[in-house]
Amino acid sequence: MDRRSFIKAAGTTALASTGPWYLKSGLAQSGPIRIGLLAPLTGVVASGGREMVEAFNFFWDASGKKAGGRDIQVIVEDDASNPDTALQKARRLVEQSNAHFLIGDLLANTGLAVAEYVKGNGTPYFIPIIAADDLTQRSRIPNVVRIAGYSASQMPRPLADYAVKKKKYRKFVTVSQDYAFGHEQCGGFAQLATELGGTVVAQHWNPLSTQDFSPYLAQIQGAAPDAVFAMETGADANRFIQQWANFGMKGKIPLLGAMNATDQSVIRTLGAECEGIVSSAHFCEGDDTPVTRKFVNDYEKAFQKLPSLYGFSMYSGAMWLAEAINAVKGKVEDRAKFLDAVRRIELRNSPLGRPVRLDSYGNPIYDVYIREVKRRADGKFWNVPVEVYPKVSQFWTYQPEQYLKQPAYSRTYQGTKKG
Amino acid sequence: MSPRRLLGVVAALGGLALVPVVFPGYRTSLATEMLIFATLAMSIDILAGYTGRTPLCHGAIFGVATYVVLYYVTVMQGSPWVGVLLGVLAATAVAIVFALLAIRTSGVYFLLLTLALGMIVWGVCLRWTSVTGGENGLRGSVRPQWLADPANLYYFMLAAGAIMTLAMWRFVNSPFGLTLKGIRENETRMRTLGYDVSLHLFIGFTVSGFFAGVSGALYAFFNSFVSPSTVGLAQSVEGLLMAIVGGVGTLFGGLIGAALIIGLENVVSAYTERWSLVLGLMFIFTMILAPEGVLGKLSQLTLKRRR
Numbered sequence: 001m002d003r004r005s006f007i008k009a010a011g012t013t014a015l016a017s018t019g020p021w022y023l024k025s026g027l028a029q030s031g032p033i034r035i036g037l038l039a040p041l042t043g044v045v046a047s048g049g050r051e052m053v054e055a056f057n058f059f060w061d062a063s064g065k066k067a068g069g070r071d072i073q074v075i076v077e078d079d080a081s082n083p084d085t086a087l088q089k090a091r092r093l094v095e096q097s098n099a100h101f102l103i104g105d106l107l108a109n110t111g112l113a114v115a116e117y118v119k120g121n122g123t124p125y126f127i128p129i130i131a132a133d134d135l136t137q138r139s140r141i142p143n144v145v146r147i148a149g150y151s152a153s154q155m156p157r158p159l160a161d162y163a164v165k166k167k168k169y170r171k172f173v174t175v176s177q178d179y180a181f182g183h184e185q186c187g188g189f190a191q192l193a194t195e196l197g198g199t200v201v202a203q204h205w206n207p208l209s210t211q212d213f214s215p216y217l218a219q220i221q222g223a224a225p226d227a228v229f230a231m232e233t234g235a236d237a238n239r240f241i242q243q244w245a246n247f248g249m250k251g252k253i254p255l256l257g258a259m260n261a262t263d264q265s266v267i268r269t270l271g272a273e274c275e276g277i278v279s280s281a282h283f284c285e286g287d288d289t290p291v292t293r294k295f296v297n298d299y300e301k302a303f304q305k306l307p308s309l310y311g312f313s314m315y316s317g318a319m320w321l322a323e324a325i326n327a328v329k330g331k332v333e334d335r336a337k338f339l340d341a342v343r344r345i346e347l348r349n350s351p352l353g354r355p356v357r358l359d360s361y362g363n364p365i366y367d368v369y370i371r372e373v374k375r376r377a378d379g380k381f382w383n384v385p386v387e388v389y390p391k392v393s394q395f396w397t398y399q400p401e402q403y404l405k406q407p408a409y410s411r412t413y414q415g416t417k418k419g
Numbered sequence: 420m421s422p423r424r425l426l427g428v429v430a431a432l433g434g435l436a437l438v439p440v441v442f443p444g445y446r447t448s449l450a451t452e453m454l455i456f457a458t459l460a461m462s463i464d465i466l467a468g469y470t471g472r473t474p475l476c477h478g479a480i481f482g483v484a485t486y487v488v489l490y491y492v493t494v495m496q497g498s499p500w501v502g503v504l505l506g507v508l509a510a511t512a513v514a515i516v517f518a519l520l521a522i523r524t525s526g527v528y529f530l531l532l533t534l535a536l537g538m539i540v541w542g543v544c545l546r547w548t549s550v551t552g553g554e555n556g557l558r559g560s561v562r563p564q565w566l567a568d569p570a571n572l573y574y575f576m577l578a579a580g581a582i583m584t585l586a587m588w589r590f591v592n593s594p595f596g597l598t599l600k601g602i603r604e605n606e607t608r609m610r611t612l613g614y615d616v617s618l619h620l621f622i623g624f625t626v627s628g629f630f631a632g633v634s635g636a637l638y639a640f641f642n643s644f645v646s647p648s649t650v651g652l653a654q655s656v657e658g659l660l661m662a663i664v665g666g667v668g669t670l671f672g673g674l675i676g677a678a679l680i681i682g683l684e685n686v687v688s689a690y691t692e693r694w695s696l697v698l699g700l701m702f703i704f705t706m707i708l709a710p711e712g713v714l715g716k717l718s719q720l721t722l723k724r725r726r
Contacts, residue, residue: 078688082648089688108554109556113646115558116560
């Protein structure tokens with residue numbers, strides 16, 4: 001924020017202080033639409049955060065920073081990968097910078113902290129990256145919407161279906177990072193795989209930042225499963241895939257990955273060891289759909305790298321916002337109408353390549369790709385589609401009411417059917 | 420208290436009372452946060468400044484109170500005030516356990532032992548998912564209705580902070596507080612003079628933990644959210660840095676340190692994403708130019724002038 005806008009913000013704050021503080025954002029109708037973007041620019045996931053900001057601005061720069069007849073002003077704040085900081089910055093964006101709505105955050109705990117804050121004041125908050133299941137399930141908040149994002153347990157289910165029905169794998173071992181995001185993704189996989197007739201013979205939970213996976217790999221070799229499901233993110237995924245290859249397990253036991261394990265943020269630094277890993281996601285950078293092709297090419301030209309989850313999600317999220325802002329003709333001050341417009345959008349021309357819309361719980365319904373890591377002509381590795389599962393919701397084929405009665409996935413509850 | 424000093428205190432309180440009027444909105448909530456962390460920094464100063472034992476576990480003690488308040492109010496649906504009481508009790512209990520283990524050591528060993536103890540609390544909060552919510556933490560508004568307005572919350576924190584500051588000031592300036600200073604200066608001499616050094620250290624540690632607990636419980640009102648990062652090492656270090664930047668052994672330095680660090684964090688981060696670099700430089704320059712802290716330096720300068 002420069003000094004002028006600081007003074008302006010202070011001025012409006014002073015003016016608005018006659019009324020209740022939480023109503024003040026409704027006063028200024030004209031002027032730019034202020035979007036508060038929260039991203040971890042420092043801390044453990046800073047590289048992902050940087051890409052979030054790049055991709056979000058990439059969309060607005062290309063569209064002339066305008067939507068619904070008003071200018072768009074993106075105010076970036078660093079959440080430092082820390083929930084307390086995220087909360088403080090969210091307060092600052094809403095109460096001082098007068099952001100009309102918030103978007104962003106990467107780590108689940110930062111998103112949950114901000115969600116709790118906006119629950120109290122009604123500011124719309126969009127979460128293209130935060131995947132914590134319950135934000136659109138058991139503890140959903142009307143003004144928190146997961147545009148262009150996904151819930152953690154949603155994505156691995158098509159993979160489980162594919163593994164059991166198409167590949168005829170029966171005996172699985174899962175290995176996953178030991179925190180909520182891992183528990184939920186593994187739960188989605190393990191529950192469906194066992195319901196379809198498979199068995200999960202062992203589930204390994206490694207602490208975040210595991211340097212040495214050999215104890216797990218040795219146990220996996222001992223169990224001799226038909227396939228292994230690995231849920232690892234960031235540097236852990238990097239190390240896991242490398243050690244998997246070093247142990248000579250690549251090519252011997254099929255490796256299935258959660259979407260994060262073969263995301264570009266991981267495999268762009270890897271070599272042949274990542275080839276052949278099968279995962280499932282709502283985006284496939286190696287897909288041939290013209291919109292996807294164009295996005296990937298433009299993105300690569302602009303940033304010299306293939307788009308990762310952080311890149312395409314934030315870009316699609318920005319696109320979603322732009323359409324909603326157009327639909328309400330720029331009147332984002334009417335929060336109810338704006339949120340309604342967001343919920344009604346069916347996004348058709350996004351980089352995801354296929355139409356997306358929200359379910360009534362505020363989580364997108366995607367056509368999910370089963371994808372495999374392949375070598376591109378120039379030697380880079382990327383995910384190419386193998387199969388598509390149409391219209392996958394966060395509830396798979398379960399009845400939402402029925403599904404929500406079971407507890408949230410945790411280390412102790414994985415929803416697996418015994419025998 | 421000299422009339423001059425009394426005047427200073429009244430002026431400071433009057434100035435602080437004007438904050439919600441002069442800086443409404445976000446900056447009031449920033450000031451509220453400063454008050455809470457000032458109390459934490461002062462509680463650390465009781466040990467670091469007056470007793471000569473630098474602790475790295477007060478973030479954990481502080482956070483235990485926050486956890487207990489949020490758990491009691493949001494999960495067990497209890498009253499916030501009972502929650503605060505339980506939170507402070509739990510934090511004091513944790514401080515008692517830590518004190519029993521830590522008072523045998525001094526210097527760098529005390530630092531490392533308290534660091535390890537704090538990490539245990541952090542580990543428990545991270546792992547005991549069914550109670551603490553693990554990585555995701557606990558959420559929910561625990562504030563009573565009349566504190567929902569930020570200005571009211573600020574005045575409440577100001578009153579609470581003033582009472583606790585007074586209590587801590589009385590504590591460190593009491594005869595008992597003098598024995599703590601004696602232990603800081605020369606432990607052996609205090610022992611030969613017949614003081615039970617271990618007992619005094621134990622009480623000093625527990626009292627310090629009690630005040631950290633009170634500020635942690637109040638933090639639950641302010642933040643409505645707690646996660647392992649609240650009990651983590653970074654929190655302990657930040658509290659200690661506030662005490663050091665303000666001036667160890669001055670008590671009120673904690674207030675200045677908290678205001679400086681939280682203020683800078685927020686002002687600088689609006690201009691650059693390299694705000695932690697600026698903060699780091701500030702720490703380095705403070706250590707070079709004013710190792711006795713801001714308040715320490717100021718009082719040194721005024722003393723020189725008077726002479």
